[in-house]
Amino acid sequence: MSAFIVLGAQWGDEGKGKITDYLAKSADMVVRFQGGSNAGHTVEVGDKQYKLHLVPSGILYMDKINVIGNGVVLDPKALFEEIDYLKKLGVHISPKNLIISDRAQLIMPYHKVLDGIKERARGKKDIGTTGKGIGPCYTDKMERSGIRVCDLMHQDVFEGNLRENLKIKNDIITKVYGEKPLDFDSIYNEYVNYGKALAPYVRDVSVKVYENIKSGKKVLFEGAQGTLLDIDYGTYPYVTSSSTIAGGVCIGSGIGPTMIAGAVGVAKAYTTRVGKGPFPTELFDETGNWIRENGHEYGVTTGRARRCGWLDLVILKTSSRLSGLTSFAITKIDTLAGLEKVKICTGYKVNGKIIDYVPASLEDLAKCEPIYEEFQGWNKSIENARTYDELPEGAKKYLSRIEEFTNTKISIVSVGPGRDQTIDVSHI
Ligand code: GDP
Ligand code: IMO
Ligand code: MG
Numbered sequence: 001m002s003a004f005i006v007l008g009a010q011w012g013d014e015g016k017g018k019i020t021d022y023l024a025k026s027a028d029m030v031v032r033f034q035g036g037s038n039a040g041h042t043v044e045v046g047d048k049q050y051k052l053h054l055v056p057s058g059i060l061y062m063d064k065i066n067v068i069g070n071g072v073v074l075d076p077k078a079l080f081e082e083i084d085y086l087k088k089l090g091v092h093i094s095p096k097n098l099i100i101s102d103r104a105q106l107i108m109p110y111h112k113v114l115d116g117i118k119e120r121a122r123g124k125k126d127i128g129t130t131g132k133g134i135g136p137c138y139t140d141k142m143e144r145s146g147i148r149v150c151d152l153m154h155q156d157v158f159e160g161n162l163r164e165n166l167k168i169k170n171d172i173i174t175k176v177y178g179e180k181p182l183d184f185d186s187i188y189n190e191y192v193n194y195g196k197a198l199a200p201y202v203r204d205v206s207v208k209v210y211e212n213i214k215s216g217k218k219v220l221f222e223g224a225q226g227t228l229l230d231i232d233y234g235t236y237p238y239v240t241s242s243s244t245i246a247g248g249v250c251i252g253s254g255i256g257p258t259m260i261a262g263a264v265g266v267a268k269a270y271t272t273r274v275g276k277g278p279f280p281t282e283l284f285d286e287t288g289n290w291i292r293e294n295g296h297e298y299g300v301t302t303g304r305a306r307r308c309g310w311l312d313l314v315i316l317k318t319s320s321r322l323s324g325l326t327s328f329a330i331t332k333i334d335t336l337a338g339l340e341k342v343k344i345c346t347g348y349k350v351n352g353k354i355i356d357y358v359p360a361s362l363e364d365l366a367k368c369e370p371i372y373e374e375f376q377g378w379n380k381s382i383e384n385a386r387t388y389d390e391l392p393e394g395a396k397k398y399l400s401r402i403e404e405f406t407n408t409k410i411s412i413v414s415v416g417p418g419r420d421q422t423i424d425v426s427h428i
Contacts, residue, residue, distance in 0.1 A: 002213060002219065003213045003218075003219040003261055004023070004219075004260070004263065005223065005260060005262070005263035005264065006020045006220055006221065006223060006329075007221075007223030007244065007245065008223055008224075008225055008227060008229075008244065008267075009226060009227050009266060009267040009319035009320075009328065010268060010312075010315055011229055011271070011272065011279075012229055012274070013268075013274065013306065014266040014267055014268050014331060015331035015332065016057075016224070016266045017042050017052055017057045018041075018042065019266050019331065019414065020041070020057035020058065020222045021043040021045070021058070021419060022412070024060075026218060027064060027218040028065065028217040029064060029065045029066075029212050029217065029218070029219045029220070030056040030057060030058030030065075030067065030220045030222055031056065031066075031069050031205075031220065031222065031253050032054070032222050032224065033071045033222075033252030033253040034069075034071040034223070034224060034225075034243060035240065035244070036053075036072055036107060036133075036134050037107075037132045038053075038130040038134045038225070038301060039054070039224035039301070040052075040053055040300025040301035041053070041224075041300070042300055042417065043060060044417040045419050050091070051085075052082070053078060053082055053300075053301065054078060054082055055068075055079070055082055055083070055086065055098065059086065059097065059098070060091060062092060062097070063097075064097065065096075065097055065098075065099065065208070066098045067100075067101075067208070068098070068099070068101060068205070069101050069104070069206075069209075069253035070103035070205070070206065070252060071242065071243075071251060071252020071253065072104050072252070073104070073105045073106075073138060074105065074149060075107035075133065076191070076194035076197075077190075077194070078107075099202075099203055101203075101204070101206070102148070102149050102150035102203060102204055103149070103204075103254075105137055105140070105141045105146045105147070105149075106147045106149060106191075107132070107134075107137045108133070108162075108191075109190075110166065110182055111136040112131065112133035112136075113179075113182065114133070114136040114169065114173070115131050115133045115134070115135060115136055117177045118135070119131070121177065127237060127238055128274070128275030128276040134242075135240075135241045137241075138241035140165070145164070147162065147165065150202070152192075152194065152195040152198065153195060153199060158188075158191065158192070162184065163184065166184055166187065169182070205254075209254065209255055210254070210255055210259075223244055223249075224244065225242070225244045227244060227245055227315070227322060227323065228315060228319075229244055230248075233322055233358075235277045235358075235365065236360075238276050238277025238362075245322045245323045246260070246323035247323075263323050263325050264325065264327050264329050264412070265316070265323060265329070266328075267316055267319070267331070267402075268330075268332045269332050269336055269398070270295075270311050270332070270335070270336060271308070271309045271310065271311055272308050273306065273309075274299050274304050274305075274306045274307065275304075278365045279307055280309075280314075280345065280365070280369075281309035281312045281370050282308070283309045283310065287339070288308045289308075290339075291308040291336070292305060292308045294335050295332055310343045310344060311342075312370070313346050313406060314348055314355075314356050314357065316328065316402065316406045316408075317356060317405060317407075318357055318358050326408075327409050327410060327411035327426070328402065328408055328412075329413075329414065330414065331414035332414065333391075333413060334380075334382050334415045334416050336378070337379055338377065338379065338380060341374050341377055342375050343374050344375065344402075345370040345372055346373050346405055347371040348371065349369040349370075349371055350364065350367050350368045373401065375394060375397060375401070376394040378391075378392035378394035378395045382395060382415050383415050383416045383421060385423060386420075388425055391413070399413065411425055411426050412424060413425060
Protein backbone atom coordinates (compact mmCIF):
# COMPACT_ATOMS: atom_id res chain seq x y z
CA MET A 1 0.00 0.00 0.00
CA SER A 2 1.36 3.38 -0.89
CA ALA A 3 -0.95 6.08 0.42
CA PHE A 4 0.27 8.43 3.14
CA ILE A 5 -1.35 11.31 4.93
CA VAL A 6 0.46 14.54 5.84
CA LEU A 7 -1.53 16.52 8.39
CA GLY A 8 -1.14 19.31 10.93
CA ALA A 9 -0.67 18.15 14.51
CA GLN A 10 -1.27 21.54 16.17
CA TRP A 11 -3.31 24.65 15.21
CA GLY A 12 -2.22 24.85 11.57
CA ASP A 13 0.80 26.47 9.89
CA GLU A 14 3.07 23.67 11.05
CA GLY A 15 4.88 23.50 7.70
CA LYS A 16 2.59 21.01 5.92
CA GLY A 17 3.31 22.66 2.55
CA LYS A 18 7.05 22.27 3.00
CA ILE A 19 6.81 18.64 4.14
CA THR A 20 4.30 17.69 1.44
CA ASP A 21 6.54 19.21 -1.24
CA TYR A 22 9.52 17.33 0.20
CA LEU A 23 7.70 13.99 0.26
CA ALA A 24 6.07 14.62 -3.13
CA LYS A 25 9.45 14.10 -4.77
CA SER A 26 8.85 10.35 -4.56
CA ALA A 27 5.04 10.47 -4.98
CA ASP A 28 2.80 10.34 -8.03
CA MET A 29 -0.20 12.20 -6.73
CA VAL A 30 -0.99 14.82 -4.05
CA VAL A 31 -4.57 15.15 -2.83
CA ARG A 32 -6.25 17.93 -0.82
CA PHE A 33 -9.22 16.44 1.04
CA GLN A 34 -10.66 19.25 3.20
CA GLY A 35 -10.55 22.97 3.87
CA GLY A 36 -10.34 25.59 1.18
CA SER A 37 -8.56 28.85 0.58
CA ASN A 38 -8.34 29.41 4.34
CA ALA A 39 -5.17 27.30 4.04
CA GLY A 40 -1.88 29.01 3.31
CA HIS A 41 0.92 26.55 2.55
CA THR A 42 4.40 27.87 1.85
CA VAL A 43 6.97 26.02 -0.21
CA GLU A 44 10.49 27.33 -0.80
CA VAL A 45 12.68 25.96 -3.55
CA GLY A 46 16.02 27.67 -4.15
CA ASP A 47 15.41 31.41 -3.98
CA LYS A 48 11.73 31.11 -4.91
CA GLN A 49 8.82 31.12 -2.46
CA TYR A 50 5.37 29.81 -3.39
CA LYS A 51 2.24 30.48 -1.33
CA LEU A 52 -0.44 27.89 -1.99
CA HIS A 53 -4.05 28.03 -0.82
CA LEU A 54 -6.11 25.59 -2.87
CA VAL A 55 -3.60 24.04 -5.23
CA PRO A 56 -1.90 20.98 -3.66
CA SER A 57 1.79 21.25 -2.79
CA GLY A 58 2.84 18.70 -5.43
CA ILE A 59 2.35 21.29 -8.17
CA LEU A 60 5.99 22.39 -8.25
CA TYR A 61 7.04 19.08 -9.82
CA MET A 62 6.15 18.70 -13.49
CA ASP A 63 5.08 15.06 -13.32
CA LYS A 64 2.72 14.83 -10.32
CA ILE A 65 -1.05 14.78 -10.47
CA ASN A 66 -2.60 17.23 -8.02
CA VAL A 67 -6.12 16.57 -6.85
CA ILE A 68 -8.72 18.80 -5.24
CA GLY A 69 -11.00 16.27 -3.56
CA ASN A 70 -14.73 16.31 -2.82
CA GLY A 71 -14.12 17.38 0.80
CA VAL A 72 -12.61 20.70 -0.26
CA VAL A 73 -14.76 23.83 -0.42
CA LEU A 74 -13.75 25.42 -3.69
CA ASP A 75 -13.72 29.15 -4.29
CA PRO A 76 -13.31 29.38 -8.09
CA LYS A 77 -12.25 33.03 -7.92
CA ALA A 78 -9.48 32.18 -5.46
CA LEU A 79 -8.47 29.16 -7.52
CA PHE A 80 -8.05 31.07 -10.79
CA GLU A 81 -6.18 33.88 -9.02
CA GLU A 82 -3.85 31.26 -7.56
CA ILE A 83 -3.34 29.57 -10.92
CA ASP A 84 -2.45 32.96 -12.47
CA TYR A 85 -0.06 33.71 -9.62
CA LEU A 86 1.64 30.33 -9.99
CA LYS A 87 1.88 30.64 -13.78
CA LYS A 88 3.61 34.01 -13.33
CA LEU A 89 6.16 32.22 -11.14
CA GLY A 90 6.77 29.77 -13.99
CA VAL A 91 4.70 26.86 -12.63
CA HIS A 92 3.02 24.74 -15.27
CA ILE A 93 -0.67 24.02 -14.55
CA SER A 94 -3.11 22.22 -16.84
CA PRO A 95 -5.84 19.55 -16.56
CA LYS A 96 -2.96 17.06 -16.94
CA ASN A 97 -1.51 17.92 -13.52
CA LEU A 98 -4.51 19.40 -11.70
CA ILE A 99 -7.88 17.68 -11.40
CA ILE A 100 -10.91 18.78 -9.42
CA SER A 101 -13.73 16.76 -7.91
CA ASP A 102 -17.17 17.21 -9.44
CA ARG A 103 -18.51 16.68 -5.90
CA ALA A 104 -16.62 19.55 -4.26
CA GLN A 105 -18.83 22.26 -2.79
CA LEU A 106 -18.56 25.76 -4.26
CA ILE A 107 -17.84 28.79 -2.15
CA MET A 108 -20.25 31.48 -3.31
CA PRO A 109 -19.98 35.26 -2.77
CA TYR A 110 -22.73 35.09 -0.12
CA HIS A 111 -20.66 32.61 1.91
CA LYS A 112 -17.87 35.16 2.17
CA VAL A 113 -20.31 37.97 2.99
CA LEU A 114 -21.99 35.85 5.68
CA ASP A 115 -18.60 34.80 7.14
CA GLY A 116 -17.84 38.49 7.72
CA ILE A 117 -21.31 39.45 8.95
CA LYS A 118 -21.50 36.53 11.41
CA GLU A 119 -18.07 37.32 12.78
CA ARG A 120 -19.06 40.93 13.39
CA ALA A 121 -22.32 39.79 15.00
CA ARG A 122 -20.38 37.55 17.40
CA GLY A 123 -18.68 40.67 18.76
CA LYS A 124 -16.15 39.77 21.43
CA LYS A 125 -16.93 36.10 20.88
CA ASP A 126 -15.72 36.15 17.28
CA ILE A 127 -13.77 33.10 16.11
CA GLY A 128 -11.22 35.08 14.14
CA THR A 129 -11.96 33.22 10.90
CA THR A 130 -9.98 33.83 7.73
CA GLY A 131 -13.11 35.39 6.16
CA LYS A 132 -12.94 33.04 3.18
CA GLY A 133 -16.51 31.75 3.53
CA ILE A 134 -15.48 28.35 4.88
CA GLY A 135 -18.00 27.97 7.73
CA PRO A 136 -21.06 29.16 5.76
CA CYS A 137 -20.15 26.90 2.81
CA TYR A 138 -19.78 23.76 4.97
CA THR A 139 -23.03 24.76 6.73
CA ASP A 140 -24.86 24.64 3.38
CA LYS A 141 -23.23 21.32 2.53
CA MET A 142 -24.56 19.74 5.71
CA GLU A 143 -27.91 21.49 5.36
CA ARG A 144 -28.05 19.97 1.84
CA SER A 145 -28.54 23.25 0.02
CA GLY A 146 -24.95 23.69 -1.18
CA ILE A 147 -24.01 24.06 -4.84
CA ARG A 148 -21.45 21.59 -6.11
CA VAL A 149 -18.94 21.78 -8.95
CA CYS A 150 -21.05 19.30 -10.98
CA ASP A 151 -24.04 21.66 -10.72
CA LEU A 152 -21.99 24.39 -12.32
CA MET A 153 -21.41 22.07 -15.28
CA HIS A 154 -25.18 22.34 -16.03
CA GLN A 155 -26.16 25.98 -16.46
CA ASP A 156 -29.90 25.40 -15.95
CA VAL A 157 -29.33 23.42 -12.74
CA PHE A 158 -26.94 26.08 -11.52
CA GLU A 159 -29.40 28.87 -12.29
CA GLY A 160 -32.14 27.18 -10.25
CA ASN A 161 -29.80 26.41 -7.35
CA LEU A 162 -28.47 29.93 -7.27
CA ARG A 163 -31.95 31.48 -7.36
CA GLU A 164 -33.16 29.37 -4.43
CA ASN A 165 -30.03 29.95 -2.38
CA LEU A 166 -29.71 33.64 -3.07
CA LYS A 167 -33.30 34.32 -2.07
CA ILE A 168 -32.76 32.77 1.36
CA LYS A 169 -29.30 34.27 1.83
CA ASN A 170 -30.49 37.74 0.83
CA ASP A 171 -33.37 37.43 3.31
CA ILE A 172 -30.85 36.64 6.05
CA ILE A 173 -28.42 39.34 4.94
CA THR A 174 -31.08 42.06 4.75
CA LYS A 175 -33.72 41.05 7.33
CA VAL A 176 -31.54 39.53 10.05
CA TYR A 177 -28.40 41.60 9.66
CA GLY A 178 -29.71 44.72 7.91
CA GLU A 179 -27.06 44.65 5.19
CA LYS A 180 -27.26 45.09 1.41
CA PRO A 181 -28.53 42.19 -0.76
CA LEU A 182 -26.36 40.53 -3.42
CA ASP A 183 -27.23 40.76 -7.10
CA PHE A 184 -28.26 37.56 -8.92
CA ASP A 185 -27.12 38.50 -12.43
CA SER A 186 -23.58 39.44 -11.54
CA ILE A 187 -23.04 36.23 -9.52
CA TYR A 188 -24.67 34.11 -12.21
CA ASN A 189 -22.56 35.55 -15.03
CA GLU A 190 -19.36 35.37 -13.01
CA TYR A 191 -19.93 31.73 -12.07
CA VAL A 192 -21.02 30.62 -15.54
CA ASN A 193 -17.65 31.84 -16.75
CA TYR A 194 -15.90 29.96 -13.93
CA GLY A 195 -17.86 26.86 -14.92
CA LYS A 196 -16.52 27.02 -18.48
CA ALA A 197 -12.97 27.55 -17.26
CA LEU A 198 -13.24 24.76 -14.66
CA ALA A 199 -14.79 22.16 -16.99
CA PRO A 200 -11.55 20.67 -18.38
CA TYR A 201 -10.25 20.04 -14.84
CA VAL A 202 -13.42 18.44 -13.46
CA ARG A 203 -14.05 14.71 -13.03
CA ASP A 204 -14.85 12.01 -10.50
CA VAL A 205 -11.41 12.19 -8.91
CA SER A 206 -12.07 9.43 -6.37
CA VAL A 207 -11.83 6.90 -9.24
CA LYS A 208 -8.42 8.22 -10.21
CA VAL A 209 -7.15 8.26 -6.61
CA TYR A 210 -8.40 4.69 -6.10
CA GLU A 211 -6.82 3.43 -9.32
CA ASN A 212 -3.49 5.05 -8.49
CA ILE A 213 -3.30 3.46 -5.06
CA LYS A 214 -4.44 0.08 -6.40
CA SER A 215 -1.74 0.11 -9.06
CA GLY A 216 0.97 0.76 -6.47
CA LYS A 217 1.52 4.44 -7.21
CA LYS A 218 2.39 6.66 -4.26
CA VAL A 219 -0.37 9.02 -3.19
CA LEU A 220 0.00 11.76 -0.58
CA PHE A 221 -2.97 13.33 1.17
CA GLU A 222 -2.18 16.90 2.16
CA GLY A 223 -4.10 18.13 5.18
CA ALA A 224 -5.01 21.74 5.77
CA GLN A 225 -5.35 23.43 9.18
CA GLY A 226 -4.46 21.17 12.11
CA THR A 227 -5.72 18.68 14.69
CA LEU A 228 -6.86 21.27 17.23
CA LEU A 229 -8.83 23.11 14.54
CA ASP A 230 -10.80 19.92 13.79
CA ILE A 231 -14.57 20.40 13.91
CA ASP A 232 -15.02 17.49 16.37
CA TYR A 233 -11.75 17.28 18.30
CA GLY A 234 -10.48 20.85 18.15
CA THR A 235 -11.02 23.64 20.65
CA TYR A 236 -14.68 24.05 19.59
CA PRO A 237 -16.09 26.54 18.66
CA TYR A 238 -12.67 28.09 17.92
CA VAL A 239 -12.08 25.65 15.07
CA THR A 240 -12.54 25.40 11.33
CA SER A 241 -15.56 23.61 9.83
CA SER A 242 -13.96 20.43 8.46
CA SER A 243 -12.37 17.18 9.66
CA THR A 244 -8.68 17.92 9.74
CA ILE A 245 -7.66 14.62 11.32
CA ALA A 246 -6.84 11.43 9.39
CA GLY A 247 -10.48 10.34 9.39
CA GLY A 248 -11.22 13.26 7.06
CA VAL A 249 -9.15 11.70 4.28
CA CYS A 250 -11.61 8.92 3.49
CA ILE A 251 -14.72 11.07 3.32
CA GLY A 252 -12.91 13.95 1.67
CA SER A 253 -11.34 11.95 -1.15
CA GLY A 254 -13.55 8.90 -1.54
CA ILE A 255 -11.25 6.04 -0.57
CA GLY A 256 -11.48 3.47 2.21
CA PRO A 257 -9.34 3.37 5.38
CA THR A 258 -7.73 0.05 4.43
CA MET A 259 -6.01 1.80 1.52
CA ILE A 260 -3.97 4.10 3.76
CA ALA A 261 -0.53 2.98 4.88
CA GLY A 262 0.48 5.72 7.28
CA ALA A 263 0.10 9.26 8.54
CA VAL A 264 2.78 11.87 9.25
CA GLY A 265 1.85 14.54 11.76
CA VAL A 266 3.62 17.82 11.04
CA ALA A 267 4.44 19.77 14.20
CA LYS A 268 6.45 22.89 14.84
CA ALA A 269 9.16 22.64 17.50
CA TYR A 270 7.04 25.19 19.39
CA THR A 271 3.35 26.10 19.15
CA THR A 272 1.52 28.83 17.24
CA ARG A 273 -2.09 29.76 16.78
CA VAL A 274 -3.77 32.41 14.64
CA GLY A 275 -7.26 33.57 15.50
CA LYS A 276 -9.07 33.33 18.82
CA GLY A 277 -9.37 30.43 21.26
CA PRO A 278 -7.55 28.77 24.13
CA PHE A 279 -3.79 28.13 24.01
CA PRO A 280 -2.39 26.75 27.29
CA THR A 281 1.34 27.23 26.54
CA GLU A 282 0.99 30.70 24.99
CA LEU A 283 3.79 33.12 25.87
CA PHE A 284 2.91 36.75 26.50
CA ASP A 285 6.47 37.82 27.26
CA GLU A 286 9.65 38.74 25.41
CA THR A 287 10.35 35.08 24.55
CA GLY A 288 7.00 34.86 22.75
CA ASN A 289 7.81 38.01 20.78
CA TRP A 290 11.30 36.71 20.05
CA ILE A 291 9.91 33.44 18.65
CA ARG A 292 7.39 35.37 16.51
CA GLU A 293 10.05 37.59 14.97
CA ASN A 294 12.69 34.89 14.62
CA GLY A 295 10.19 32.45 13.10
CA HIS A 296 8.47 35.11 10.92
CA GLU A 297 5.19 34.03 12.47
CA TYR A 298 2.75 36.00 10.36
CA GLY A 299 -0.14 34.31 8.52
CA VAL A 300 0.18 33.37 4.84
CA THR A 301 -3.53 33.87 4.14
CA THR A 302 -4.42 36.87 6.32
CA GLY A 303 -1.04 38.35 7.34
CA ARG A 304 -2.13 38.26 10.99
CA ALA A 305 0.52 37.91 13.71
CA ARG A 306 0.51 34.36 15.06
CA ARG A 307 0.34 33.80 18.79
CA CYS A 308 3.42 31.87 19.96
CA GLY A 309 4.17 29.53 22.86
CA TRP A 310 6.16 26.51 24.03
CA LEU A 311 5.81 23.08 22.48
CA ASP A 312 2.83 21.24 23.97
CA LEU A 313 3.27 17.48 23.98
CA VAL A 314 -0.24 16.94 25.32
CA ILE A 315 -1.41 18.24 21.95
CA LEU A 316 1.04 16.12 19.97
CA LYS A 317 0.07 12.99 21.91
CA THR A 318 -3.60 13.75 21.29
CA SER A 319 -2.93 14.28 17.59
CA SER A 320 -1.02 11.00 17.36
CA ARG A 321 -3.92 9.16 18.98
CA LEU A 322 -6.68 10.80 16.93
CA SER A 323 -4.99 10.22 13.57
CA GLY A 324 -3.06 7.03 14.30
CA LEU A 325 0.12 8.85 13.37
CA THR A 326 2.94 6.59 12.22
CA SER A 327 5.48 9.40 12.60
CA PHE A 328 6.05 13.09 13.19
CA ALA A 329 7.81 15.63 10.99
CA ILE A 330 9.21 18.28 13.33
CA THR A 331 9.71 21.67 11.68
CA LYS A 332 11.30 24.99 12.64
CA ILE A 333 13.70 23.54 15.18
CA ASP A 334 16.10 26.19 13.80
CA THR A 335 13.79 28.98 14.99
CA LEU A 336 14.44 28.10 18.63
CA ALA A 337 18.22 28.22 18.09
CA GLY A 338 19.77 30.92 20.23
CA LEU A 339 17.50 30.51 23.25
CA GLU A 340 19.47 29.54 26.35
CA LYS A 341 16.68 27.31 27.68
CA VAL A 342 13.64 25.83 25.96
CA LYS A 343 10.56 24.33 27.56
CA ILE A 344 8.19 21.51 26.68
CA CYS A 345 4.77 21.00 28.24
CA THR A 346 4.24 17.39 29.30
CA GLY A 347 0.93 17.60 31.12
CA TYR A 348 -1.83 19.84 32.41
CA LYS A 349 -2.56 20.34 36.08
CA VAL A 350 -6.28 20.71 36.62
CA ASN A 351 -8.18 20.54 39.94
CA GLY A 352 -5.17 18.96 41.65
CA LYS A 353 -4.89 16.21 39.01
CA ILE A 354 -2.42 15.81 36.13
CA ILE A 355 -3.88 14.96 32.71
CA ASP A 356 -2.27 14.28 29.34
CA TYR A 357 -5.23 14.87 27.03
CA VAL A 358 -7.11 17.95 25.77
CA PRO A 359 -10.45 18.29 27.60
CA ALA A 360 -13.59 18.93 25.53
CA SER A 361 -14.91 21.81 27.58
CA LEU A 362 -13.22 25.18 27.14
CA GLU A 363 -14.04 25.93 30.79
CA ASP A 364 -11.99 22.87 31.83
CA LEU A 365 -9.22 23.72 29.36
CA ALA A 366 -9.02 27.25 30.75
CA LYS A 367 -8.24 25.76 34.19
CA CYS A 368 -5.37 23.67 32.79
CA GLU A 369 -1.97 24.78 33.98
CA PRO A 370 0.88 23.52 31.80
CA ILE A 371 3.61 21.45 33.47
CA TYR A 372 6.99 22.13 31.91
CA GLU A 373 10.28 20.32 31.44
CA GLU A 374 13.27 22.53 30.70
CA PHE A 375 15.98 21.74 28.14
CA GLN A 376 19.33 23.30 27.21
CA GLY A 377 19.04 25.38 24.03
CA TRP A 378 21.17 25.01 20.90
CA ASN A 379 22.92 27.33 18.48
CA LYS A 380 22.34 28.67 14.99
CA SER A 381 24.49 26.18 13.08
CA ILE A 382 21.50 23.84 13.18
CA GLU A 383 20.12 25.27 9.92
CA ASN A 384 23.06 23.75 8.05
CA ALA A 385 22.63 20.27 9.51
CA ARG A 386 21.68 17.67 6.90
CA THR A 387 21.97 14.49 8.98
CA TYR A 388 20.61 13.63 12.41
CA ASP A 389 24.16 13.22 13.72
CA GLU A 390 24.97 16.83 12.83
CA LEU A 391 22.23 18.15 15.11
CA PRO A 392 23.41 19.74 18.38
CA GLU A 393 23.05 17.61 21.54
CA GLY A 394 20.37 19.90 22.99
CA ALA A 395 18.18 19.50 19.92
CA LYS A 396 18.63 15.73 19.92
CA LYS A 397 17.51 15.49 23.53
CA TYR A 398 14.51 17.70 22.76
CA LEU A 399 13.52 15.50 19.81
CA SER A 400 14.01 12.28 21.81
CA ARG A 401 11.64 13.57 24.46
CA ILE A 402 8.97 14.19 21.81
CA GLU A 403 9.28 10.60 20.58
CA GLU A 404 9.29 9.17 24.07
CA PHE A 405 6.30 11.12 25.39
CA THR A 406 4.10 10.67 22.32
CA ASN A 407 5.25 7.11 21.66
CA THR A 408 5.58 8.13 18.01
CA LYS A 409 8.83 8.21 16.10
CA ILE A 410 10.13 11.22 14.20
CA SER A 411 10.70 10.60 10.49
CA ILE A 412 11.68 14.10 9.38
CA VAL A 413 13.40 17.04 11.04
CA SER A 414 13.17 20.36 9.21
CA VAL A 415 15.88 22.93 9.92
CA GLY A 416 14.81 25.71 7.55
CA PRO A 417 12.13 26.64 5.00
CA GLY A 418 14.10 25.38 1.97
CA ARG A 419 13.39 22.04 0.34
CA ASP A 420 16.98 20.97 1.02
CA GLN A 421 16.89 22.00 4.70
CA THR A 422 15.36 18.67 5.59
CA ILE A 423 16.71 15.69 7.49
CA ASP A 424 15.18 12.35 6.61
CA VAL A 425 15.47 10.42 9.85
CA SER A 426 13.70 7.26 8.75
CA HIS A 427 11.44 6.46 5.85
CA ILE A 428 7.72 6.69 6.58
P1 GDP B 1 1.45 25.21 6.55
O1 GDP B 1 0.19 26.00 6.51
O2 GDP B 1 1.39 24.10 7.53
O3 GDP B 1 1.89 24.74 5.19
O4 GDP B 1 2.57 26.21 7.07
P2 GDP B 1 2.78 27.76 6.63
O5 GDP B 1 3.36 27.79 5.27
O6 GDP B 1 1.55 28.53 6.87
O7 GDP B 1 3.80 28.25 7.74
C1 GDP B 1 5.03 27.63 7.90
C2 GDP B 1 6.14 28.67 7.66
O8 GDP B 1 7.36 28.17 8.14
C3 GDP B 1 6.38 28.98 6.19
O9 GDP B 1 6.81 30.30 6.07
C4 GDP B 1 7.51 28.01 5.82
O10 GDP B 1 8.30 28.46 4.73
C5 GDP B 1 8.28 28.00 7.08
N1 GDP B 1 9.01 26.77 7.42
C6 GDP B 1 8.62 25.47 7.22
N2 GDP B 1 9.52 24.63 7.78
C7 GDP B 1 10.47 25.42 8.34
C8 GDP B 1 11.65 25.16 9.09
O11 GDP B 1 12.00 24.02 9.40
N3 GDP B 1 12.35 26.25 9.53
C9 GDP B 1 11.99 27.53 9.24
N4 GDP B 1 12.75 28.51 9.71
N5 GDP B 1 10.90 27.80 8.53
C10 GDP B 1 10.14 26.77 8.10
P1 IMO C 1 -3.14 26.07 7.17
O1 IMO C 1 -3.62 24.99 6.23
C1 IMO C 1 -3.89 28.33 10.81
C2 IMO C 1 -8.07 29.24 11.75
C3 IMO C 1 -8.53 30.67 11.67
C4 IMO C 1 -9.61 30.67 12.74
C5 IMO C 1 -10.24 29.28 12.56
C6 IMO C 1 -11.50 29.27 11.71
O2 IMO C 1 -2.35 27.12 6.52
O3 IMO C 1 -2.48 25.46 8.35
P2 IMO C 1 -11.96 29.48 9.10
O4 IMO C 1 -11.64 30.57 8.14
O5 IMO C 1 -11.37 28.16 8.73
O6 IMO C 1 -13.43 29.37 9.42
O7 IMO C 1 -11.27 29.95 10.50
O8 IMO C 1 -9.25 28.47 11.95
N1 IMO C 1 -7.43 28.72 10.50
C7 IMO C 1 -6.13 28.49 10.38
N2 IMO C 1 -5.11 28.70 11.25
N3 IMO C 1 -3.66 27.74 9.62
C8 IMO C 1 -4.67 27.50 8.76
O9 IMO C 1 -4.51 26.80 7.63
C9 IMO C 1 -5.98 27.91 9.11
N4 IMO C 1 -7.17 27.84 8.50
C10 IMO C 1 -8.07 28.34 9.37
O10 IMO C 1 -7.49 31.57 11.99
O11 IMO C 1 -9.02 30.70 14.02
MG1 MG D 1 -0.50 27.95 6.74
